[in-house]
Amino acid sequence: MTLQTEQQLQVESIDQNRLNRQMIVILDFGSQYSELIARRIRETQVYSEVLSYRTTVEQLRQLNPKGIILSGGPSSVYDTGAPHCDQAIWNLGVPILGVCYGMQLMVQQLGGGVERSDLAEYGKASLLIDDPTDLLTNVEDGTTMWMSHGDSVTHFPDGFELLAHTANTPCAAIANHDSKLYGVQFHPEVVHSIGGLALIRNFVYHICHCEPTWTTDAFVEEAIREIRARVGDKRVLLALSGGVDSSTLAFLLYRAIGDQLTCMFIDQGFMRKLEPERLVKLFSEQFHIPVAYVNARERFLAQIQGVTDPEVKRKRIGHEFIRVFEEESRRLGPFDYLAQGTLYPDVIESADTNVDPQTGERVAVKIKSHHNVGGLPKDLQFKLIEPLRKLFKDEVRKVGRSIGLPEEIVLRQPFPGPGLAIRILGEVTDDRLDILRDADLIVRQEINRAGLYNELWQAFAVLLPIRSVGVMGDQRTYAYPIVLRFVSSEDGMTADWSRVSYDLLETISNRIVNEVRGINRVVYDITSKPPGTIEWE
Structure with a gap:
C-alpha cells in the first residue's frame, strides 16, 4: 500500500468520525487566526475544524455541521481574485457567522455593499450594542473588542439588521435573524476581545444548539478505537522526544496496543544538557515502557554542517530522522507504522493552505516547516499514524493528565523537534x-x-x-x-x-x-x- 493510499484511508476514517459528532466548521480565507477560532469553540467543549474556503456545499452537507464560521483574511472582497465561498452556502439552512472578511463577504454575496473606509480601525475598540439579543446576549455594552480592518459595510443586504457599532465603524455587528446569518467586523476569537468568548458561546449553544460533547474522555475513547482499528495486529514505532506531545502519544498508544508499540529515542545531538540520559531512564525504569536509544549525533551534525538557512536545517533534520528510523526499524522490526506527536499548530504553520489551483498563489502564508510535517520525504517507507494531529497543546495536556502522564511531563515547556539546532x-x-x-x-x-x-x-x-x-x-x-x-x-x-x-x-x-x-x-x-x-x- 502506498503512503498516498494510506493517507486517503486515514482521511476517510477521520471523515467518518466527523459524521458521528457535532461540529462547527470554520472556512479559512487566509487568516492567521482561523485556528484560534477553532480553539475558542473547543473551549466550549464543541468540536471544530478548519477547512478551505473552497469547500463545496455538497462537502459541507456530508459533514452535517451544526454551524459555519467564515474567517477573516488579508484580501478585500472587491479585489480581483479575492477568495469567495460557494454561493449556495447561504441556503444550507445552518447558522453562519462571518468574522471580519467573512462578514464583508456575506454582505457582498447577498447584495449589500462593502467599500474601503476613510477611517481604518486597528486595535481595541468599545462595542456599542444596539440589539442585546441573540448573538450579543450577555455581552456587556461598551465591552472591548479587537478590530483589524480597512473596509466597512456601507449598506445591508435585505433582511439584515444592525446589532452593534463602534465610534469608527457604523456596522460592527449585523444579523438576519430569520435566516440565522450573522456578521461581526471585529475578532471575538482573540484574547483582547473581552466579550469575545461570550459571543462565541452564544453562537455555539443558543444559535447552533450544540451540546458539550467534545471532552477529553470522549477523545481518548475515540482515539483508542481508531488506533486499534487502523493498526490491527501490526507493530508501531514511536518517535519519542520526551516532550508532552510524544509522551502523551506513548501512553495513549501503549494503552491501545500494548507491546505492539516500540518507542525509539534518537539522540540527534541537539537536546539540552543531560536530557537524553534522563529521558531513557524515566520511561524505562519509572513508566516501564521500553525505549530503544540510538546515538546519531555525528550523522545529524554532518547533515547540517555549513547550513545557515533555517528551512534547510529543519528539512534536513526531518529527512535524517526518517532515515534513521527506517534503518533502526529494520534492526528491531519490522514495523508498519510510524507514530508522531504532530499537533494542529504544527500542521497549520507548515501547510501551504488554500493554494489557488489556477495561479499557485497562497491565500494563507506558510510560516515555517516543522520537522515532523514539512520535512518528511516523499519516499517514506512507513505509514504515518498521528492521533494528536487535530489537538492544540492545551488539549494534549488534558489528555496526558487523563491517561496518567506525570505532571513533570504534562507541564513541560514546548521544545522544538530540531532542538537547539534552531x-x-x-x-x-x-x-x-x-x-x-x-x-x-x-x-x-x-x-x-x-x-x-x-x-x-x-x-x-x-x-x-x-x-x-x-x-x-x-x-x-x-x-x-x-x-x-x-x-x-x-x-x-x-x-x-x-x-x-x-x-x-x-x-x-x-x-x-x-x-x-x-x-x-x-x-x-x-x-x-x-x-x-x-x-x-
Missing part, C-alpha cells in the same frame, strides 16, 4: 552547542528557582552567530551574545513577551557571562507573536 542562528557546531547547552541550563535553573516555570509558556536561550566587544578582568573579549526569550501564551498561536523582574534577568545575565565560556553579552527579546515567532528559526 536556537543557534546560522551554522551549528559542537562548540556552539556546548555554549548554548550551558546557557540554557542556567536559564532553566533560575526560572525554576523563581517559581516561574509553570507560569511561562516558554523560557529559553538563543545563540546569535555574531560577536561583540566586551571587557572581563581588564581584558578585551570578542564573544557571542545570548538572547533570552521568555513568552506567555495560551496555545502558542499568539504569544506576548513576559514581564519578568529585572532582578531575575540580572541574575541570569550575570551567571551566563561569568559561567559560560564564549559569552560576553546577554539581551532580552521583547517581541510578541505576531509579528515575531516564538522560536527565532
